[in-house]
Amino acid sequence: xxxxxxxxxxxxxxxxxxxxxxPNPWDAGTAQYLQHLGFDAVATTSAGFAFSRALPDSVSAMxxxxxxxxxxxxxxxxxxxxxxxxxxxxxxxxxGVAANVERCIATGVAGLxxxxxxxxxxxxxxxxxxALDRVKAARAAIDTSGIPVMLTARCEAWLVGDTDPLRxxxxxxxxxxxxxxxxxxxxxxxxxxxxxxxxxxxxxKPVNVLVSTNNCDFTVSQLADxxxxxxxxxxxxxxxxxxxxxxxxxxxxxxGSFKTFANAASFNELNDLFER
Numbered sequence: 001x002x003x004x005x006x007x008x009x010x011x012x013x014x015x016x017x018x019x020x021x022x023p024n025p026w027d028a029g030t031a032q033y034l035q036h037l038g039f040d041a042v043a044t045t046s047a048g049f050a051f052s053r054a055l056p057d058s059v060s061a062m063x064x065x066x067x068x069x070x071x072x073x074x075x076x077x078x079x080x081x082x083x084x085x086x087x088x089x090x091x092x093x094x095x096g097v098a099a100n101v102e103r104c105i106a107t108g109v110a111g112l113x114x115x116x117x118x119x120x121x122x123x124x125x126x127x128x129x130x131a132l133d134r135v136k137a138a139r140a141a142i143d144t145s146g147i148p149v150m151l152t153a154r155c156e157a158w159l160v161g162d163t164d165p166l167r168x169x170x171x172x173x174x175x176x177x178x179x180x181x182x183x184x185x186x187x188x189x190x191x192x193x194x195x196x197x198x199x200x201x202x203x204x205k206p207v208n209v210l211v212s213t214n215n216c217d218f219t220v221s222q223l224a225d226x227x228x229x230x231x232x233x234x235x236x237x238x239x240x241x242x243x244x245x246x247x248x249x250x251x252x253x254x255x256g257s258f259k260t261f262a263n264a265a266s267f268n269e270l271n272d273l274f275e276r
Contacts, residue, residue, distance in 0.1 A: 003079070003108070004108045004109075004110070004147065005147075007079075007080070007081040007082070007108075007110040008081065008110045008111075008147070008148055008149055008150070010040070010041070010081050010110070011041055011081035011083070011110035011111055011150055012148075012150055012182075014040055014041060014081075014230075015150070015182070015183060015206040015229050015230060017229075018224065018229070019220060019221075019223060019224035019228055019229055019230070019231065020040055020041070020229070020230060020231070021039065021220060021230075021231045021232075021233070022039075022041055022042065022043045022083060022208070022230050022231065022232045022233075023039055023042055023043075023232070023233055023237060024042065024043050024044065024045035024048060024085070024232060024233055024234055024235065024236075024237060024238070025042055025044070025045075025048075025074060025237070026044075026045055026048030026049050026051075026052055026237070026238045026241075027049075027052060027073070027074075027077075028073055028074065028076075028077035029077075029270075029274065030237070030241075031074050031077040031078045031080075031082075032077050032078055032273070032274070033270075033273065034078075034080075035078045035079065035080050036273055039080065040080065040081075041080050041081040041082070041083065041110070042074070042078060042080050042081075042082055042083070043082065043083035043084070043085055043111075043232055044070065044071055044074055044082065044083070044084050044085045045085055045234055045235050045237075045238055046062070046067070046085045046087050047234065047235035047238065048235045048237070048238030048239075049062075049067070049070050050062055051235075051238060051242065052238075053066070057235070058119060059087050059088055059090055059119045060119060062090075063090075064090035064091075064100055064103070067086070067087075067090065068103055068104060068107055071084045071086075071104065071107045071109060072107040072108065075107055075108040075109060076108070081110035081111065082108070082109050082110055082111075083109065083110060083111035083112065083113065083150070083152065084104050084107070084109045084111070084112040084113065085113055086100075086101075086104055086112045086113055086114060087113075087115055087117075087119075088114070088115050088116075088117060088118065088119060088134075089101060089104075089114050089134070089138065092118070092126075094130075094133045094134050094136070094137035095137065097114065097134045097137045097138055097141070098137040098138065098140060098141040099141075101114075101137075101138045101141040101142065102141050102144075102145060105141075105142065105145050105147050105149055109149055110149060110150060111149050111150030111151070111152060111182075111183075112138075112149060112150075112151065112152070113151075113152040113153070113154055113185065114134060114135060114138045114151070114152070114153055114154065115154045115156055116131040116134070116153075116154065116155055116156055116172060117156035117159070117160055124156070124160035124161070124162075125156065125157065125160060125162070125168075128171070128172065128175075131172060131176075132172075132175050132176070132179055135151075135153050135175075135176045135179045135180070135181055136179045136180065138151055138153075139151055139179060139180035139181070143180075150182045150183060151180065151181050151182050151183070152181065152182065152183040152184070152185050152208060153173065153176035153177070153179075153181035153183075153184055153185070154184075154185040154186070154187060155168065155169040155172040155173050155176070155184075155185075155186045156186075156187065156188075157169045157172075157186065157188075158186060158187065158188025158189055159187055159188045165186075165188070165189070166189075166194050166197065169186040169189070169198060170197065170198065170201050173185075173186060173198060173201065173202050174201050174202060177202045177205050181205070182205065182206075183205065183206045183207070183208055183229075183230065184198070184202045184205060184206070184207050184208070185207070185208040185209075185210070186198055187210040187212075187234070188210065189209065190216055192226055195207075195209060195223070195226050195227075195228065196226050196227060199226060199227035199228065200227070203227075206229035206230060207227070207228055207229060207230070208228075208229070208230040208231070208232055209223055209228045209230070209231055209232075210231075210232055210233070210234050211223075211231055211232075211233055211236070212233055212234040212235060212236040213236070244260075244263065247260055248260040248261065
């Protein structure tokens with residue numbers, strides 16, 4: 001079996017029972033450190049990567065070639081399964097979705113996601129039929145490739161301010177599941193009853209829940225009790241890193257103080273890790 005085949009097999013197995021955390025590194029070093037800590041898989045973060053390139057988290061700001069090169073970098077940095085945060089697949093039409101999914105598979109990923117957000121504030125979600133056709137196109141591209149990467153379909157209703165995000169998410173995620181999505185995801189849902197409604201609606205397919213802010217009181221075990229199979233953290237780890245950097249830089253500039261360096265990671269620990 002190829003390395004990608006092994007990773008794909010492991011990634012699918014992780015979703016069959018229990019609940020696992022899928023943390024989101026933003027470069028090769030953070031990917032390797034997450035593997036060092038013992039996580040079972042990782043996922044890219046479009047926002048974390050964009051911020052590292054001085055770009056906003058927008059599909060219009062990041063060319064697909066740049067994203068694919070980043071995904072490949074993460075894949076090559078770790079032996080863990082990698083899921084690509086592939087936003088809207090960097091295309092509006094289903095044919096473009098299929099073509100870019102094929103290119104993403106070629107990076108060596110174990111999975112990838114497709115969103116129903118357009119990136120256009122005036123019309124934030126694709127029409128239902130088009131959103132469904134896009135998922136079908138992604139599914140067909142995977143099947144045609146013969147490489148069974150895991151397809152996660154996302155409904156962005158909560159994130160775009162939909163007037164009835166639960167209703168919209170349930171309608172779309174059920175349809176996406178029927179269209180061949182392997183895992184379903186509605187980032188932004190936080191109420192236990194709504195999480196359970198999504199889990200029950202798409203069962204037995206697994207559900208991913210995003211925990212990306214400090215106002216979410218869930219633990220891994222609590223989300224597992226709700227039936228969640230996968231927990232991702234989106235840009236949260238990257239933003240934690242940015243917060244420490246911003247605090248230290250401001251302290252130097254505004255106070256002339258270097259006291260925040262007391263919280264710095266150990267040079268020797270990082271150096272020794274990357275010498276392996």
